[in-house]
Amino acid sequence: MPDIPAAPCSLTGLNRELYSDVQGSDVGAQAVTLEEVRTSMAGMALGLAGVPLEIQLLSEASFTLANPLRLCPSGDGRRLFLPARVQFFQEREENRRLYRLYTAFQAAQWEGGTLHRSGKRNGESEPLGWTLKFLLGFSRPMLAAEVFFAVDAGRLGSFLRKRYGGLREELDWFYECLFSLCGGDFTGAFTEAVFGLHAVMAGWPAPPAVFPDAGEVLAAARAESATVAKPGARLADSARVTTRLYPLFERLLLAGSGGGGRYDAGNWLDPLLAKKQGGETTGEPHSVEEGGDFFQELLGDLEDLENLEMFQAGEDLEADGSFITDTDLPKFAQAEEEAAGREPRRDGRMKARTDFPEPEGKSFRYQEWNYLDKRYLKDWVRLFEVEQGEGDAALVDGIVAERRELIDEVRRQFRLLRADSVAWRKKLEAGDEVDIWELLNALVDRKAGLYPSAKLFMERRVRERDICALILLDMSASTDTAVGGVGGDTGDPRRKVIDIAREALVVMAEALEQLGDSYALFGFSGYGRHNVEYYPIKFFGESLNTTVKSRIASVEPKKSTRMGPAIRHSVSLLERRGAREKLLVIISDGYPQDFDYGDDRRSKEYGLQDTRAALREAEARNIKSFCLTIDLAGYDYLKRICRPSGYLVVEDILDLPEELPKIYKRLRA
Amino acid sequence: MASQESEQRELLFEEYFFEEEPYYLPVGDEVEIFEVAWKARLPLLFKGPTGCGKTRFIEYMSWRLGRDAGRETGMPLITVACHEDLTASDLVGRYLLRGEEMVWVDGPLAIAVRKGALCYLDEIVEARKETTVLIHPLADHRRMLPMERLGKVLEAHPYFFLVISYNPGYQSALKDLKHSTRQRFLAIDFDYPPPEREAEIIAHESGVAPQIAAELALFGSKVRNLVGHGLEEGASTRLLIYAGQLILEGIDPRRACEISVISPVSDDASMHAAIRDISHSIFPSAR
Numbered sequence A: 001m002p003d004i005p006a007a008p009c010s011l012t013g014l015n016r017e018l019y020s021d022v023q024g025s026d027v028g029a030q031a032v033t034l035e036e037v038r039t040s041m042a043g044m045a046l047g048l049a050g051v052p053l054e055i056q057l058l059s060e061a062s063f064t065l066a067n068p069l070r071l072c073p074s075g076d077g078r079r080l081f082l083p084a085r086v087q088f089f090q091e092r093e094e095n096r097r098l099y100r101l102y103t104a105f106q107a108a109q110w111e112g113g114t115l116h117r118s119g120k121r122n123g124e125s126e127p128l129g130w131t132l133k134f135l136l137g138f139s140r141p142m143l144a145a146e147v148f149f150a151v152d153a154g155r156l157g158s159f160l161r162k163r164y165g166g167l168r169e170e171l172d173w174f175y176e177c178l179f180s181l182c183g184g185d186f187t188g189a190f191t192e193a194v195f196g197l198h199a200v201m202a203g204w205p206a207p208p209a210v211f212p213d214a215g216e217v218l219a220a221a222r223a224e225s226a227t228v229a230k231p232g233a234r235l236a237d238s239a240r241v242t243t244r245l246y247p248l249f250e251r252l253l254l255a256g257s258g259g260g261g262r263y264d265a266g267n268w269l270d271p272l273l274a275k276k277q278g279g280e281t282t283g284e285p286h287s288v289e290e291g292g293d294f295f296q297e298l299l300g301d302l303e304d305l306e307n308l309e310m311f312q313a314g315e316d317l318e319a320d321g322s323f324i325t326d327t328d329l330p331k332f333a334q335a336e337e338e339a340a341g342r343e344p345r346r347d348g349r350m351k352a353r354t355d356f357p358e359p360e361g362k363s364f365r366y367q368e369w370n371y372l373d374k375r376y377l378k379d380w381v382r383l384f385e386v387e388q389g390e391g392d393a394a395l396v397d398g399i400v401a402e403r404r405e406l407i408d409e410v411r412r413q414f415r416l417l418r419a420d421s422v423a424w425r426k427k428l429e430a431g432d433e434v435d436i437w438e439l440l441n442a443l444v445d446r447k448a449g450l451y452p453s454a455k456l457f458m459e460r461r462v463r464e465r466d467i468c469a470l471i472l473l474d475m476s477a478s479t480d481t482a483v484g485g486v487g488g489d490t491g492d493p494r495r496k497v498i499d500i501a502r503e504a505l506v507v508m509a510e511a512l513e514q515l516g517d518s519y520a521l522f523g524f525s526g527y528g529r530h531n532v533e534y535y536p537i538k539f540f541g542e543s544l545n546t547t548v549k550s551r552i553a554s555v556e557p558k559k560s561t562r563m564g565p566a567i568r569h570s571v572s573l574l575e576r577r578g579a580r581e582k583l584l585v586i587i588s589d590g591y592p593q594d595f596d597y598g599d600d601r602r603s604k605e606y607g608l609q610d611t612r613a614a615l616r617e618a619e620a621r622n623i624k625s626f627c628l629t630i631d632l633a634g635y636d637y638l639k640r641i642c643r644p645s646g647y648l649v650v651e652d653i654l655d656l657p658e659e660l661p662k663i664y665k666r667l668r669a
Numbered sequence B: 001m002a003s004q005e006s007e008q009r010e011l012l013f014e015e016y017f018f019e020e021e022p023y024y025l026p027v028g029d030e031v032e033i034f035e036v037a038w039k040a041r042l043p044l045l046f047k048g049p050t051g052c053g054k055t056r057f058i059e060y061m062s063w064r065l066g067r068d069a070g071r072e073t074g075m076p077l078i079t080v081a082c083h084e085d086l087t088a089s090d091l092v093g094r095y096l097l098r099g100e101e102m103v104w105v106d107g108p109l110a111i112a113v114r115k116g117a118l119c120y121l122d123e124i125v126e127a128r129k130e131t132t133v134l135i136h137p138l139a140d141h142r143r144m145l146p147m148e149r150l151g152k153v154l155e156a157h158p159y160f161f162l163v164i165s166y167n168p169g170y171q172s173a174l175k176d177l178k179h180s181t182r183q184r185f186l187a188i189d190f191d192y193p194p195p196e197r198e199a200e201i202i203a204h205e206s207g208v209a210p211q212i213a214a215e216l217a218l219f220g221s222k223v224r225n226l227v228g229h230g231l232e233e234g235a236s237t238r239l240l241i242y243a244g245q246l247i248l249e250g251i252d253p254r255r256a257c258e259i260s261v262i263s264p265v266s267d268d269a270s271m272h273a274a275i276r277d278i279s280h281s282i283f284p285s286a287r
């Protein structure tokens, strides 16, 4: 982010604070941090927008979406940009209010229709698709973006004021407060005009202009503001106004730079000058490639965007909806296929590695849930059953010897489970035995002149605990993390997450053998949607023989964690079993993730939503599932994807071998 | 609470009907469907989340059908809330000791079948499987109720009509309806009404001004967006009406939401904070 000249108590001073992510030092008592408000802002955004947004630091937003020239940032329909900390205002309540307003504005992009004209980009839906295409129609797209996002934010501001009584108060405070702040600290006419544009569009009277040129532009803007302030104003209205105001802002900007910095000091407006000519970019003085990270990504994908219809003045734009319909999806899916192995498109996205050999073994296709489009992608994922290598079975015997005490304890508890499986069914009208308590109640009722209940009998039913359980182990690369010494005393620094998981499997298997429940052990990992790998460790029919032990011995960290298909495959295996009760226990060490698990590698939401969908599918098939994780962040996300009693975060990984049997006991109850 | 002097009545099952039209605002084509089903005597299954108007709908329909059946009032409506210990004889009837004599007393289902009434089995999945199968012969072309204890079968009165309900949302899969049961019913899916309708319902039921009703409906629809993201079930129309009633009594809207929606729908503090942020967006602070 460029260095912004700022007076401490000014609008730019505020923005400077918000756009920096410095941690620590001089935090006032009035400060509110992102961590404090993270979950409630995520919830508020989801509530207002109806779409989950992933919170990201404001300082990480691309210039096109959010920069210190703005009154407030814009989002891209996937991410919610919020500052790391706000302590600018005197009161905590006011600092928190700023978070709420930023959240409201970005959520309103969905509710107010900015994101409803999506397009498809490389087969993925791009909520801002239409807008980006529109902006790329200008000779200086970055400048157009500056004008557009200010106009549209103004439109959303008046939308919010009309619709939300509570936000109305807060918005009024926001505008009033910001204007009282900005007395005279504009670095030039252009900055003043851009700041003012948003407020003017929202119908707010801006204070008299400091720079006369800015005053002229804002007066022209005011004349247009009715278009976006009217009830029901849409994206197209913002676009229309942008088209009209763009030349004025271009002139203002050029006057500033052309005149040797007469108005706007510093070079941080330079990116806005970036120019594009007829689909090609030129380098005078800055090309879009250099200037705009966001557009830069886009230019590579321009061909897809080219398919979008282009906005033309006077064209009827009222209709909502995407330009590319779902029926086009197979085509994109194919394109995706062909593009496998291509270069990264954006920094967060990993290059699809091709050096993994295609796995051998039986393969299966599974659907995947795309929460953004709210639909299943049919046969999207290919899962291979890959033979698990064989290690040294003696390793397992070693674990058995080492954990003898724990295994005996678990076995003892599991024996009690067997006794449990005899149950009394009560309140029957006929049965094997009289229930003494019911009888007593009936007698009392009769004495009291009430009708006694006739349900006096009970029956001993050996509950046929016809159970089969599948334990699914996440064998992703992250299980390579060392755990030694974390707990202090058990300090073997060479022990890794996977080793503890192996121990847990051994303890569990030993105990289950004796309990007699049918069980299977599988691991999963893989890389990319065409290569999900599923490793059989122990099939249902197998006993805990030497081969199985050698497979347990060889579990090792592999690649990614695409959880959805692994769950779906487990479900299909469980479904084939005749048992009455089916359990699925998933042991993982972090977020479900894979390089192409969703459009944006940095976004965890897609993977979470797909996992959640897979768990629901399991449930619909009568399979009880349970997620056990050693990831402390699990508290945040498991709550959202599992049923309330369907997950557990094991805070100390070393407890895993003890926790797993406990969970099993609970599940079975 | 200042309660009005109201005359308390005890009614026999078959005397429970509506004399006046219950308020019901149709959301889709459910009224039409119900009438067609009724004409063909095809039993109905209502599916939908809690507090979305299922009970109110059947009350309304019972009133409406009364005229079809040539009555001045509504059809009698017999509602049974199902639970785990509900046995066959709870529905069909039993012998009771009266003095020296054993007398047979019909259960609610038998009454409906004999006298011709709408019978509404609420939350049917809660009942044990062996109880549920009892309604099978009633719910197909046979329309009869076997009364084992009496060694008889009871043929259904022409006006007998069976409706069952369940909430698929929080049903554990283990408690699902058997296919042999569910495939005897036509199913109507209920959901919370769209905001404008819901606002109308809230205004009518609670008496709040249309503006506040609209805000409550907006609030409800926003809270429902959180379902599946840490919230098991969204705010029901019923809760929004409660909030309206509190507001009407002078409670600050934000506070009313707190008591009637935020706290009832979840026990999770971070969920509370999120919903509170939504309510504070919609309702201005008290002045």
Ligand SMILES: Nc1ncnc2c1ncn2[C@@H]1O[C@H](COP(=O)(O)OP(=O)(O)OP(=O)(O)O)[C@@H](O)[C@H]1O
Pocket (backbone or CB within 6 Å): B023, B024, B025, B026, B027, B048, B049, B050, B051, B052, B053, B054, B055, B056, B057, B167, B193, B201, B205, B237, B238, B241
């Ligand atoms: N369409 C509607 N028309 C009129 N009132 C409605 C409507 N929908 C909901 N209501 C109101 O909502 C309240 C709750 O509805 P009702 O009791 O019928 O819910 P339900 O679906 O039976 O819930 P449950 O599953 O918890 O029994 C009603 O008392 C009524 O005031």
Ligand SMILES: [Mg+2]
Pocket (backbone or CB within 6 Å): B054, B055, B056, B122
């Ligand atoms: Mg009800």
